[in-house]
Amino acid sequence: MFKVNKDYLKLPGSYLFSETGRRIREFEAAHPEKKVIRLSIGDVTQPLAPAIIEALHDAVDEMGHEETFRGYAPDLGYEFLRSTIAEHDYRARGCEIAPDEIFVSDGAKCDSGNIQEIFDKDNKIAVCDPVYPVYVDSNVMAGRAGTYDREKETWSNVIYMPCTSATNFAPELPRETPDMIYLCFPNNPTGAAVTKAQLARWVDYANQKGAVIIYDAAYEAYISQEDVPHSIYECEGARTCAIELRSFSKNAGFTGLRLGYTVVPKDLKVNDVSLHSLWARRHGTKYNGAPYIVQRAGEAVYSAKGEAQLKQQIAYYMKNAACILQGLRDAGYRVSGGVNAPYIWLETPKGMGSWQFFDELLENAGVAGTPGAGFGPNGEGYFRLTAFGSYENTVEAVRRIKEM
Numbered sequence: 494m495f496k497v498n499k500d501y502l503k504l505p506g507s508y509l510f511s512e513t514g515r516r517i518r519e520f521e522a523a524h525p526e527k528k529v530i531r532l533s534i535g536d537v538t539q540p541l542a543p544a545i546i547e548a549l550h551d552a553v554d555e556m557g558h559e560e561t562f563r564g565y566a567p568d569l570g571y572e573f574l575r576s577t578i579a580e581h582d583y584r585a586r587g588c589e590i591a592p593d594e595i596f597v598s599d600g601a602k603c604d605s606g607n608i609q610e611i612f613d614k615d616n617k618i619a620v621c622d623p624v625y626p627v628y629v630d631s632n633v634m635a636g637r638a639g640t641y642d643r644e645k646e647t648w649s650n651v652i653y654m655p656c657t658s659a660t661n662f663a664p665e666l667p668r669e670t671p672d673m674i675y676l677c678f679p680n681n682p683t684g685a686a687v688t689k690a691q692l693a694r695w696v697d698y699a700n701q702k703g704a705v706i707i708y709d710a711a712y713e714a715y716i717s718q719e720d721v722p723h724s725i726y727e728c729e730g731a732r733t734c735a736i737e738l739r740s741f742s743k744n745a746g747f748t749g750l751r752l753g754y755t756v757v758p759k760d761l762k763v764n765d766v767s768l769h770s771l772w773a774r775r776h777g778t779k780y781n782g783a784p785y786i787v788q789r790a791g792e793a794v795y796s797a798k799g800e801a802q803l804k805q806q807i808a809y810y811m812k813n814a815a816c817i818l819q820g821l822r823d824a825g826y827r828v829s830g831g832v833n834a835p836y837i838w839l840e841t842p843k844g845m846g847s848w849q850f851f852d853e854l855l856e857n858a859g860v861a862g863t864p865g866a867g868f869g870p871n872g873e874g875y876f877r878l879t880a881f882g883s884y885e886n887t888v889e890a891v892r893r894i895k896e897m
């Protein structure tokens with residue numbers, strides 16, 4: 494008889510955004526008269542920028558002619574996209590990243606879940622608490638997380654690094670030494686950012702301890718403050734300890750189109766084994782490359798027209814963030830984030846449980862958000878709203894919350 498992967502059975506409940514999505518749909522079905530405003534999952538609402546649409550059309554036309562038709566994409570990504578990324582996202586910021594250190598994929602969520610595969614099961618991971626749940630759940634599936642404590646809602650083999658208001662939602666160096674450290678800045682879910690000096694401490698620490706940092710920079714396009722780094726490779730020494738994950742979802746609206754990439758520098762080695770080779774082997778075996786037309790669309794993100802149009806799109810969402818921040822502050826909420834990230838992190842009123850606040854907000858204001866507890870124990874008592882709605886819906890959501 495076949496056996497299942499028992500580690501899957503250890504996972505409590507369903508994936509956070511599947512659960513919130515289900516509850517919102519149930520509420521909508523029960524109250525068809527209410528127009529729910531979704532500020533829950535971080536999904537974009539603005540259409541793709543004209544420069545991207547144009548590139549897509551051109552690429553589709555190419556696929557319709559024998560001379561320009563493309564079959565399988567190179568499994569690590571087309572050279573035209575990898576070199577464009579290396580130039581614009583790295584060399585322009587003074588980071589030494591070569592095109593062949595960039596692995597193009599169908600998104601950062603998949604990469605952040607898959608990257609743990611190239612590491613031994615005995616590694617100990619450290620995560621921020623609260624945390625984007627994919628980092629923990631994918632390590633649970635791989636059998637690396639230990640056993641689950643239902644009361645504490647923690648895993649025995651995971652080091653949790655509390656990110657609280659006392660530290661501006663940044664983690665402190667852990668007492669116990671981890672092997673793999675997951676960091677995401679600007680942060681999902683808190684919207685917090687770290688300075689280059691703060692990030693450099695993590696790079697030094699990882700190099701000193703022989704740990705690897707898996708750095709999720711999916712929200713870098715939202716950075717507005719000068720001293721906040723866009724890439725971990727802005728810190729000296731990161732090439733020997735850090736992998737970086739990037740996404741086209743949030744900076745260019747590709748949540749439905751799907752495109753991302755992972756950087757694995759060739760200097761990142763343990764006992765002469767290169768992580769670059771392992772990830773290339775994994776990619777080559779399990780992946781057939783992101784679609785040609787999508788990679789051409791990705792290239793257009795870096796064109797002069799694309800950059801100008803996307804700058805406006807980011808400004809649009811950050812206007813929403815400012816509206817939520819100010820509106821909630823006026824209503825007496827304690828709020829943070831929303832300055833270098835499209836997420837607003839608010840304290841639930843009167844110490845209310847975050848799932849209870851989720852229900853109250855849905856029922857009384859018709860606004861959906863994400864309960865902080867879904868991101869980890871230190872998320873309890875907090876709630877996340879996204880700035881990815883339309884401006885009109887955002888203004889209306891804030892009005893409704895103020896009236897609650």
Ligand code: MLT
Pocket residue numbers: 533534535536602625681
């Ligand atoms: C979120 O809401 O946290 C994100 O949209 C999830 C994701 O990017 O996978």
